[in-house]
Amino acid sequence: MKIGILGTRGIPNYHGGFEQFAEFFSVYLQKNGHETYVYCSDNHPFKEKKHKEVSLIHCSDPEDKIGTAGQFIYDYNCIKDARKRDFDILLQLGYTSNSIWYKLLPKKPIIITNMDGLEWKRSKYNKQVRRFLKYAESLAVKSSDYLIADSIGIQNHLQESYSKTSKYIPYGAVVFSNPEKKVLKEYNVSEYGYNMLIARLEPENNIETILDGVVESYDDKPFLVVGKHDVNKYGSYLAKKFKSHKNIRFLGGIYNQNHLNNLRNFSKLYFHGHTVGGTNPSLLEAMASNALIVAHNNEFNKSILGEDAFYFSDSKEIKETLIKIKDKNNWTTYLENNKVKIANTYSWETINNSYLEFMKHTYEQNT
DSSP states (O other): OEEEEESSSOSSOSSOHHHHHHHHHHHHHHHTTOEEEEEEETTSSOOOSEETTEEEEEEOOTHHHHTTHHHHHHHHHHHHHHTTSOOSEEEEEOOTTTGGGGGGSOSSSEEEEEOOSOGGGOTTSOHHHHHHHHHHHHHHHHHOSEEEESSHHHHHHHHHHHOOOOEEOOOOBOOOOOOOTHHHHTTTOOTTSOEEEEOOOOGGGTHHHHHHHHHHHTOOSOEEEEBOOSSSHHHHHHHHHTTTOTTEEEEEOOOOHHHHHHHHHHOSEEEEOOOSSSSOHHHHHHHHTTOOEEEESSHHHHHHHTTSSEEESSHHHHHHHHHHOOOGGGGHHHHHHHHHHHHHTSBHHHHHHHHHHHHHHHHHHTO
């Protein structure tokens, strides 16, 4: 098959979950004999035409010049290019800024869309934007031949809201098995002597709630906040609010996967405050990295972690958990159970194969 992947800023990954998936899956497709193309922003730092034999198509992206509106122009440019490529399948990752161009999608390829999370629930957006995102979601449902849901919660939402069936395929992760304590020196922390979180600094990720709980607990261990804090007002607000608390360290974005794996592995507690979305990649990576997880209490997180995590709804529960958990090694059952889930359910080999088999099935049905 000739397959195009839309909806990311490009590979190799320098941004987030969809980019990570696109990188793993495109290489897998190529190795399995399928001609694979990934659309990339011309702002992407990797400028080559191929990555591990996967063809890269760089399209003009003015987001760095005009802001969010640039995403719509970038998606338009990608879809416009796809019209001349004679793809058999177009895999769209998300719908936020590409669904308005659905009438321009090429007619030949099968359109498969990963519906991402419930973007219209994100509190960082005002009412008008959230209304638009709900509309964009409906357009993506309408214009796609097949839908993929990365969580049971999203699958239920698509069925209940649109009477649409979808294929459930979550994200993947790799069990981390080679920890190196020397990495900790670069961050001036010690084994099990710090807590942390990794997230985009946005309101629906409950970072303020988590950090309020840290302050209320009087826990003076270093708390590492990994995520770009200088790219939006909310991130700047958080950095300013907690500036006087020297144990709370805003490290910015870290994209060295080995460093992230080691930081998660050697942390005492790992906090995951995400409330919107499906199977969140950073949560799976935390599970794969032997992290003891404290997650926001919602259906998305609980459907993945089950009984093998601690949960919170407010800063008081964060405080109580920080005081309660004395030794990470007392909770090895949680750690081992989560790694088994990654190996059995969320391995990249399993996820990639599920996508490919689904694509083969849809292709055979339509040829």
